Amino acid sequence: MKKEFALALTLFAFILVAVLVLAASQNRLQPAQQLNENTACTVAMTEIIASGQGDVYNMEGAEVYEDPDFAYLVIYSVEGNEITDPSFESVPVDWLDEQKNSALQAEAWQLFADVIPAQNRDMIAKYRVFTDGADNTLAAVEQNPEDITQWILDVDMADIENKDLLLSTLVHEYAHVLTLSASQVIPDQEVVDNWNDYALLQKKAVACPDYFTDTGCSYSNSYINAFYNRFWLDIADEWAKISAMQHESKDLVPYYNALYQFYLSHSDEFVDDYATTHPTEDIAESFTYFVFSPKPTGDSIKEQKIRFFYEYPELVELRASILDGACSMEQ
Numbered sequence: 001m002k003k004e005f006a007l008a009l010t011l012f013a014f015i016l017v018a019v020l021v022l023a024a025s026q027n028r029l030q031p032a033q034q035l036n037e038n039t040a041c042t043v044a045m046t047e048i049i050a051s052g053q054g055d056v057y058n059m060e061g062a063e064v065y066e067d068p069d070f071a072y073l074v075i076y077s078v079e080g081n082e083i084t085d086p087s088f089e090s091v092p093v094d095w096l097d098e099q100k101n102s103a104l105q106a107e108a109w110q111l112f113a114d115v116i117p118a119q120n121r122d123m124i125a126k127y128r129v130f131t132d133g134a135d136n137t138l139a140a141v142e143q144n145p146e147d148i149t150q151w152i153l154d155v156d157m158a159d160i161e162n163k164d165l166l167l168s169t170l171v172h173e174y175a176h177v178l179t180l181s182a183s184q185v186i187p188d189q190e191v192v193d194n195w196n197d198y199a200l201l202q203k204k205a206v207a208c209p210d211y212f213t214d215t216g217c218s219y220s221n222s223y224i225n226a227f228y229n230r231f232w233l234d235i236a237d238e239w240a241k242i243s244a245m246q247h248e249s250k251d252l253v254p255y256y257n258a259l260y261q262f263y264l265s266h267s268d269e270f271v272d273d274y275a276t277t278h279p280t281e282d283i284a285e286s287f288t289y290f291v292f293s294p295k296p297t298g299d300s301i302k303e304q305k306i307r308f309f310y311e312y313p314e315l316v317e318l319r320a321s322i323l324d325g326a327c328s329m330e331q
């Protein structure tokens with residue numbers, strides 16, 4: 001539970017640093033149907049989706065959370081499939097071995113490069129290895145503050161042992177880049193530089209004619225704008241009141257509890273409770289289920305959210321590529 005709490009806290013420092021949890025698996029969504037394709041790999045895909053599941057906002061029995069030690073170790077430039085020009089950060093002595101372990105660092109990058117086709121990730125310009133010890137935060141993405149059309153992929157090298165979990169996390173993180181990069185959302189330097197200025201974000205949201213993602217104003221034909229307008233209009237006011245709680249008090253537990261209650265009362269609308277964090281987390285989680293789950297046939301909103309991506313031929317193609325890469329890896 002401590003890990004889950006860690007995830008939640010990291011998230012609320014919301015700069016669109018997107019994080020997934022090492023959470024206890026609690027199967028909730030359609031486990032054992034057949035995948036439409038890649039059937040040889042069905043079991044592996046089911047395990048991948050199960051690896052990331054858990055009640056992250058269920059605070060029952062949660063321990064008091066303390067921030068883990070955290071350090072960036074190495075920053076690489078990304079050139080196509082290669083990572084180059086490592087830049088070594090100043091780190092505590094205890095982490096020098098991890099910092100020097102370029103083979104392990106390359107392994108995590110390779111896994112990402114093997115599943116996400118190069119042409120779909122050309123906006124990722126840096127690969128940054130960090131650690132906060134085992135568990136806690138696994139991976140994240142953020143806009144490069146020096147060029148906000150570019151993105152940085154962060155991976156915790158202490159967490160690459162569990163390949164299923166790493167894979168589902170990397171696809172979730174990639175989904176943020178897919179749905180928030182410059183072709184989808186107008187990059188906004190002021191927002192990047194003041195990501196925790198709640199009043200500024202509210203002002204920007206009012207000025208945006210389409211959905212404002214908290215990273216920028218989305219284009220009207222973007223994935224996130226379509227997703228938001230289809231699935232969020234009915235619940236946006238209720239959710240916004242809860243989301244605002246995280247800015248009202250340093251004690252975030254009431255916010256977590258309210259968000260978890262929100263999930264419980266809308267559980268047929270979200271693939272998991274983590275998806276209630278924010279619309280941008282909802283689309284990233286739903287995309288991850290889209291990739292690793294069979295195409296759902298039911299009428300629930302969470303199933304409609306997974307089917308949403310099938311309306312875009314380029315995303316169906318991308319799904320097939322990711323599954324090919326993931327299945328090769330599993331074999």
Ligand SMILES: [Zn+2]
Nearest residue numbers: 018019281284
């Ligand atoms: Zn995320």
